[in-house]
Amino acid sequence: MAPKVLVSDQLSETAVQIFRDRGIDVTFEPNLGKDKERLLEVIGQYDGLAIRSATKATEKVLAAATNLKVIGRAGIGVDNVDIPAASKKGVIVMNTPFGNSVTTAEHAISLMMAVARQIPAASASTHAGKWEKNAFMGVELFNKTLGVIGAGNIGGIVCDRALGLRMKVVAFDPFLSEERAKKLGVTKVDLDELLARADFITLHVPLTDKTRNILSAENIAKTKKGVRIINCARGGLVDEAALAEAIKSGHVAGAGFDVFAEEPATNSPLFNLPNVVVTPHLGAATTEAQENVALQVAEQMSDYLLTGAVQNALNMPSVTAEEAAQMGPWLKLAGHLGAFAGQLTEDPVKAINILYDGSVADMNLDALNCGVIAGIMKATNPDVNMVSAPVLARERGVQIATTTQAKSGAFDAYIKITVVTEGRERSIAGTVFSDGKPRFIQIKGITIDAEVGAHMLYTTNKDTPGMIGTLGQTLGSNGVNIANFTLGRSRTGEDAIALLYLDEQPPVHVLDKLRATGLFQQVRPLQFDMV
Numbered sequence: 282m283a284p285k286v287l288v289s290d291q292l293s294e295t296a297v298q299i300f301r302d303r304g305i306d307v308t309f310e311p312n313l314g315k316d317k318e319r320l321l322e323v324i325g326q327y328d329g330l331a332i333r334s335a336t337k338a339t340e341k342v343l344a345a346a347t348n349l350k351v352i353g354r355a356g357i358g359v360d361n362v363d364i365p366a367a368s369k370k371g372v373i374v375m376n377t378p379f380g381n382s383v384t385t386a387e388h389a390i391s392l393m394m395a396v397a398r399q400i401p402a403a404s405a406s407t408h409a410g411k412w413e414k415n416a417f418m419g420v421e422l423f424n425k426t427l428g429v430i431g432a433g434n435i436g437g438i439v440c441d442r443a444l445g446l447r448m449k450v451v452a453f454d455p456f457l458s459e460e461r462a463k464k465l466g467v468t469k470v471d472l473d474e475l476l477a478r479a480d481f482i483t484l485h486v487p488l489t490d491k492t493r494n495i496l497s498a499e500n501i502a503k504t505k506k507g508v509r510i511i512n513c514a515r516g517g518l519v520d521e522a523a524l525a526e527a528i529k530s531g532h533v534a535g536a537g538f539d540v541f542a543e544e545p546a547t548n549s550p551l552f553n554l555p556n557v558v559v560t561p562h563l564g565a566a567t568t569e570a571q572e573n574v575a576l577q578v579a580e581q582m583s584d585y586l587l588t589g590a591v592q593n594a595l596n597m598p599s600v601t602a603e604e605a606a607q608m609g610p611w612l613k614l615a616g617h618l619g620a621f622a623g624q625l626t627e628d629p630v631k632a633i634n635i636l637y638d639g640s641v642a643d644m645n646l647d648a649l650n651c652g653v654i655a656g657i658m659k660a661t662n663p664d665v666n667m668v669s670a671p672v673l674a675r676e677r678g679v680q681i682a683t684t685t686q687a688k689s690g691a692f693d694a695y696i697k698i699t700v701v702t703e704g705r706e707r708s709i710a711g712t713v714f715s716d717g718k719p720r721f722i723q724i725k726g727i728t729i730d731a732e733v734g735a736h737m738l739y740t741t742n743k744d745t746p747g748m749i750g751t752l753g754q755t756l757g758s759n760g761v762n763i764a765n766f767t768l769g770r771s772r773t774g775e776d777a778i779a780l781l782y783l784d785e786q787p788p789v790h791v792l793d794k795l796r797a798t799g800l801f802q803q804v805r806p807l808q809f810d811m812v
Contacts, residue, residue, distance in 0.1 A: 284586040285348075286329035289314035289336045292355060296331075296575035303583040305329075321345050329353065329582050332361070340366040351585050353578040356565065357381060357664060359595060365812050368596045375581050375593050378669045379434060380574035381565035386438035388564045389483050389513040390446075392537030395558045396509045397422055397481075399535075402556065420480075420534075422446050428479030430472070430495065431514065432457045432465065433662070433673055436485035440465050451475050454486075454677070455661055458631050461678030469629075476503040481511065487662050488515035498523035501533065509535045513564045516541040525550035528557065539564050595666045596812075608644050611696070614711050614719035615649045617733050617809055618698050619656020621709050621721070624807050625739070626657070628702035632680040633657065636710075639694030642685035650683060653698055695722060724769065727778055731767035734782035737807040742800055744770045744777040751798055752779060759791045 283306045288297055291311045300307035308327070313320055314336030324330065325347045330338065333355050343349070343366045352362055354376040367374050395401060398419035406413050427443045429436050432454040440450050450467040453475045462469040470478070472495075482504065486492045496510065496519040504510075510533060512519055521542055527533040528551075535556035541549050544562060551557050565571070584590040591597055635653055637646060648667070655670035665673060674681065688694070697710035710723040711733075721731040725741075738756075742748055749768070756763060765782035787806055795804045 284328040284350075285326060286331060286582060286586070287313070287324070287327040288331045289320060290331070290333035290355075291335075292331060292333070292575040292579070293572050295572065296355075296579040299576060299579035300331075300583060303587060305583055305586065317342075324349065329586055331355065331578055331582060334358065334361055336361065338362040338367065343367055343370050343372060346370070346372065351375060351582055353582040355380075355571075355574040355578040364596055368812050373585065373591065373597045374595045375578065375585070375591075376595060376666075377574040377577040377581070378593060378664065378666075379672075380577050381570045382435050382438055384567045384570035385513055385564040386435050386442060386485075387567075388539060388560075389435075389439050389485070389511050389537075390442050392511050392513065392539065392558055392560070393427075393481055393483065393509070394422065396511070396535040396537045396556060399556055401558050422448055422481075424449065425480040426451060426478050428453070428475040428482040429467070430454075430475065430482065430484045431486035432462070432467065433485065433676060435514075436483075437465055437676060439483060439485060440467050448481075451478055454629070455627065456630055456658065456673075456677040456679065458629055458678035461676065464678070472500070473503060476500055477505065479505065479508060481509045483511040484514045484518050486514055486518065487664055488517045489661065489663060491661060493517050494520045496520065496524070498526075501527050504533070506532055507534045509533070509537070511537045513537075513539040516544060516546075522550045525554060528554050593666065593669065597667075608648065610713040610717045610719060611641055611644060611649060611694075612652050614696060614713055615652030616656040617719055617721075618696060618709050618711050619653040620659065620809055621656075621724075621739075621807060622698060622700045622707055623657035623660030625707060625803075625805060626660070626700050626702060628704060630657065630674075630677075630679050630700055630702055632682065632701040633674070634682045634684070634699040634701065636697040636699075637683070637685045637694075638690070638697070639688035639692065641694035641696060642687075646683055646685070649696070650681060653696075654681065657700065692722070697723070721767075721780065724778055724780070725776065727769040727771055727776065729767050729769040729778070729780060731780045732765050732782055733809055733811075734764060735809055735811045736783045736786045737809065738779075738781040738783055738787055739803065739805045739807055740779045740781075740795070740801050741803040742777055742779075743802075744772075744774050745800075748777070748779070748800060751800060752781065752795070755794050755798075756781075756783075756787065756791065759788070759794070761785065761787050761791060 285306045288309045297309045324345050329351045331353045340363045349372050351373045357376055357378045364374050399417040403417040426449045429452040432452040443450050444466050451470045452467045453472045457469050537558040539560045581592045651667035654674050655665050655667045658665045658670050692712045695710050695712040699706050699708040711721045719733050762784040763781050767780045770777035792804055
């Protein structure tokens, strides 16, 4: 019997026809996603659900989806899909991470041009019957310096377009290598240098704890007087109130915003300011982009339902059914090792070296590599998955090296990863015990035996008496419970580490208290996805 797919949002007829041409029994009801009760009634009939943003694949919907095998989101954002609930139900969630790239990059360039020449204000004035030829003095883009914050897929396209306009381009991106920067034709700089040099600044990073308000009041004050700021990435990257004040004071000459901290945006501090161009999140709103993501999701879902091939899945690696049972725990370990290294690495990653020892060396190493790379890159880009992570790593010039060897130690098998940056190497190793649980077994060459938990705390120090007491007392007196406590040291009196498994994420003020003791070289909270 042919697989059944429900298209419950607006997808193009061409995309729907792809399902039909591939032999899929497709139901096209583009307004069904807005009717929650009816969706609950019918979802149990279908093997696949193709959506945009109107349909909400909630835990309740997934509970009713007794036959559902795959959800395909035409676009990158999956805020409308309960991914943990889908994972528990064994439902694959796919997206189309690169279908909107050119469109979003072009929108950023369009806003930059509009701000540079005050086009919206000049158009409104002319429509009003005025002829204020001298009122709208603009600036050229030629020979100006564009600062690109985030030189990934979309940011890289913006760099290319800006160079075509004969602009000078400087870029800040934690994962941008010198080799990748050279290939793009841009100059890699740190954030402070970008702020000081740029005539225009455009943002192309995801919203994370590290990037939230990356253009804060403090950083806006570091910019060149007369700078113009463009944001087509995510709301919350720029302190809108601080930017509004900088525009009013004349420090910032203009801004172009497609995204806002609160959306729909009805009362932003940026509204009604001179030379501020605003649009209602139109970055992906072109005919071509909407068609591209629709066609892509139809192909991906058809491939999976008919052949089992998995592309652009956010909650499943590209492995066969036979491999899944054996590889599951090792895939989790690969992700945890990557996440550990990624959360501790702040400098651009030049290389990732992965060693597979013993029986794990005979598994699907491509999938395991993807797990490691995704774990590392999720620290700065939570939208990364095991399919897109290697692509993004290649774009940034990160070298991936894989080595295998026969069983060489006390464990039947283990994985060791080494992350190489400009100034250092960081290594961590782990294994899977007979109970199927991943364990960390070595950090910085120091032997340990640590269970992996959702919330952990990593500290380094010199091996001196009293360190355990300081950790326990500081956490305990502030209501942070320790579920497990693992110690290791290189030798007496030298380097020592502690890895604590906590019941909850430690508050910032508790971490500050530990750092204030002066006893620790590093105090780093870590989080791991245990789904």
